[in-house]
Amino acid sequence: MLKIENLSVSYGGINALRGVNLQIEENKIVTLIGSNGAGKSSTLRAIMGLVKKEGRITYDGEDLSSLKTKDIVKKGIVLVPEGRKVFSNLTVEENLILGAYTRNDKDGIKKDMDNVYELFPRLKERSWQKSGTLSGGEQQMLAVGRAMMTKPKILMMDEPSLGLAPILVKEIFSIIQEIHRLGNTILLVEQNAKKALEIADYGYVLETGSLVLEGPGKELLVNDKVKEAYLGESK
Incomplete structure (x- = not known):
C-alpha cells in the first residue's frame, strides 16, 4: 500500500499542494481528478521524487520520502508522464x-x-x-x-487520454483495465473525470492543492458537486 501523509509542494511562492493525505490500496484503481492547476501532476511528481516536498510517503511501511527517483522505480513505482515523452529518435x-x-x-x-x-x-x-x-x-x-x-507494482499515469481522438480514448481506458486485471495497482490522473471514475475503485478530488472530496468511484460519479464541477452536469 502507498500512503501519503500531509504532503505539501511549493514552486517559488506558490503552494501546489497543501497537506494532502492519500492511500492507494494494493490491486486497486485510484484516480485523482480536479481542474488544471489543482495539484494532480504535482502529487505524482512528488511520489516519484521529482520535486521538493514536505510530508511523508511510504510504500508497504517503508519511507520513500528521501529516495532518489531511480530507487523509487526499483521499488516498483513507475510514472507514465503527461505528453508521453517517448524517445523520438529511437525505435x-x-x-x-x-x-x-x-x-x-x-x-x-x-x-x-x-x-x-x-x-x-x-x-x-x-x-x-x-x-x-x-x-x-x-x-x-x-x-x-x-x-x-x-x-511495476504501482503504475501511475498522468493524463493518458490527453489529445487523443474519442475512439482512442476508449481504447486507452480498456487497456488500463486490462493492465489492472494483470495484477497492477493503478494511480490515474485524468482530465476525463467521467471515464476515470467509471473504472476507479476509489477517487480523490483536488482543488487548488487541497483534498476536498474522496470516496468510491461510483459514488463520486453521482455526487452533485462532482457532476456540476467536473462532469459538465447541472443539478
Missing part, C-alpha cells in the same frame, strides 16, 4: 528496452516484451519504427508499454 523496441534499464534478467525482459507486444499488437507491427513517427495514440501505448517493462 519502438529500443524504447521498450530502455524501460527495463533497472533490470538484468534477460529472460524476464524478453518475456515482458512479448507480453507488451501481446497487449499492444500495433507496437509489435512497428517495433522497427522510430517512435517519433508514431501517431499520438501509438506513442501513448508505447509510453505505457515502456513503463510495463519495469515490472
Whole structure:
C-alpha cells in the first residue's frame, strides 16, 4: 500500500499542494481528478521524487520520502508522464528496452516484451519504427508499454487520454483495465473525470492543492458537486 501523509509542494511562492493525505490500496484503481492547476501532476511528481516536498510517503511501511527517483522505480513505482515523452529518435523496441534499464534478467525482459507486444499488437507491427513517427495514440501505448517493462507494482499515469481522438480514448481506458486485471495497482490522473471514475475503485478530488472530496468511484460519479464541477452536469 502507498500512503501519503500531509504532503505539501511549493514552486517559488506558490503552494501546489497543501497537506494532502492519500492511500492507494494494493490491486486497486485510484484516480485523482480536479481542474488544471489543482495539484494532480504535482502529487505524482512528488511520489516519484521529482520535486521538493514536505510530508511523508511510504510504500508497504517503508519511507520513500528521501529516495532518489531511480530507487523509487526499483521499488516498483513507475510514472507514465503527461505528453508521453517517448524517445523520438529511437525505435519502438529500443524504447521498450530502455524501460527495463533497472533490470538484468534477460529472460524476464524478453518475456515482458512479448507480453507488451501481446497487449499492444500495433507496437509489435512497428517495433522497427522510430517512435517519433508514431501517431499520438501509438506513442501513448508505447509510453505505457515502456513503463510495463519495469515490472511495476504501482503504475501511475498522468493524463493518458490527453489529445487523443474519442475512439482512442476508449481504447486507452480498456487497456488500463486490462493492465489492472494483470495484477497492477493503478494511480490515474485524468482530465476525463467521467471515464476515470467509471473504472476507479476509489477517487480523490483536488482543488487548488487541497483534498476536498474522496470516496468510491461510483459514488463520486453521482455526487452533485462532482457532476456540476467536473462532469459538465447541472443539478
